[in-house]
Amino acid sequence: MGRTPCCDNKNGLKKGPWTSEEDQKLIDYIQEHGYGNWRTLPKNAGLQRCGKSCRLRWTNYLRPDIKRGKFSFEEEETIIQLHSILGNKWSAIAARLPGRTDNEIKNYWNTHIRKRLLKMGIDPITHSPRLDLLDISSILNSSMFQNNSPLWSSQINLSRLLGMQQQSLINPELVKLATYLFSSNQQQKNNPYLIIQQNNVQENQCFDNQVQDQMAPLVQTSQFQDILPFSSDAQLMQFPNMEENLPANYANFSTQNYQMNDYYVPMQQGSCDQFIVEKNDASEATTSTFQSNNTTNLSYQSVISNLSTPSSSPAPPNSTSKYNANSGSCINNNGDDRENMNYCSSMLKFEIPENIWDVDEFI
DNA sequence: AACTGTCGCAACCGCAGCCCG
DNA sequence: CCGGGCTGCGGTTGCGACAGT
Structure with a gap:
């Protein structure tokens, strides 16, 4: 459709890692106004970020219900089972793992589970022996x-x-x-x-x-x-x-x-x-x-x-x-x-x- | 101690689908 | 119906941390 990307740099929007000050601004704004309309949110919150970056930061890191830390065995087994059913539908998998984000599950899969399955001689895509x-x-x-x-x-x-x-x-x-x-x-x-x-x-x-x-x-x-x-x-x-x-x-x-x-x-x-x-x-x-x-x-x-x-x-x-x-x-x-x-x-x-x-x- | 390679994770990018005027 | 805007998703990248030499 040829629309302009929401995160172009022509407005001098900041990219890269978030600072604690930026995090606090985003948290404060969402706590007061709630989230929605991510495109206008950063401007209203006084952030030099694009809306997409704000949404990602909130959903993957700042959300209060996010569970941090190592994946438990139950979670790991659930991921494997769900992946055998759903494939790389990380959001669908995340929906069944309270407190875990699709990004986190995806990273964990790629860095841990996938390698482990390969090492075990199991195809991580088909879940069958290779x-x-x-x-x-x-x-x-x-x-x-x-x-x-x-x-x-x-x-x-x-x-x-x-x-x-x-x-x-x-x-x-x-x-x-x-x-x-x-x-x-x-x-x-x-x-x-x-x-x-x-x-x-x-x-x-x-x-x-x-x-x-x-x-x-x-x-x-x-x-x-x-x-x-x-x-x-x-x-x-x-x-x-x-x-x-x-x-x-x-x-x-x-x-x-x-x-x-x-x-x-x-x-x-x-x-x-x-x-x-x-x-x-x-x-x-x-x-x-x-x-x-x-x-x-x-x-x-x-x-x-x-x-x-x-x-x-x-x-x-x-x-x-x-x-x-x-x-x-x-x-x-x-x-x-x-x-x-x-x-x-x-x-x-x-x-x-x-x-x-x-x-x-x-x- | 310095260098190099590897790993893990946060963040970015581009695309697709949905919604609405 | 069509096109633009918004959101969500999955793949990829960049960089800091860590391990090995």
Whole structure:
């Protein structure tokens, strides 16, 4: 439209950091007259600033209801969850975080959370594991590609898959597939747990036995049996020393014994049509379970409380949500249709293709 | 102590949408 | 309906603080 910018310098308007005197003038004026009509406000308040600068200073810094200081774990987790739903809609995210401004959240995301997710091997945009960091050869050597695998008979064209490696970076379905293959590769090592070493995902095959030993009891408590992937006591029996290794205090256990870049994903393969997503608040960890309605189960659990500071999950108590894998919608026990399942899971999206064995469909 | 590189945050910039005459 | 003004939003930048050498 070609209108003149409101903040041109032809009037000698001041730019740059605000002084305390300017702040006080702005505060005094707004307290007396309220805000509105930002274009005329600076003149009336005796400020050599443009209205835009005044509005920004007020909304991002001087507003009395602004909460300063470090982000709490609850806030951080909320930001991650909301970002997985809303993307870079900082104002929308800020609207759900009382006292925080969009600018502050945006800065915090770019300087802390985004870097952390990248370091963990998670794409901060898609909130999915980054396929470009996966060792594709180890994926291809996974159980699914052994000649006794059901997939062997499906005549997969491996070179075709390799050729799609780059393209797969932008194909969400292939990302899902690779994620699943990746998990299967870990499972092949007769290990019920998958630790994603987020510092270097390429070294996933180097399983950290120490962490494994620490994590094993995590899922062996009666507290977790209801949300575990294992459908029977017999399956639970495959874990040794389940009573001895039980931590006295799970919350302390989860926050003190793990590195922030470790994820813990017990899995069993299977086809899934529909999942139940649960959040166990008593655990002070975010726990999500995907349970198929078939005979085989698949579960995903993320210990998210190791991100920064020990704290509790922001979700309301007793929140249980059902996630329909086909529609992608997430409905909690109050019947509210959540926009995205990530509200009740965590930063990692785990979606299992409806027909995982039909690999050709993804290529 | 001096220099250099990195990080974090406040502030700026430009664009888009809404409102109103 | 149209155009100008205002506001809000998201991306980017500049600079001070801090860490490392």
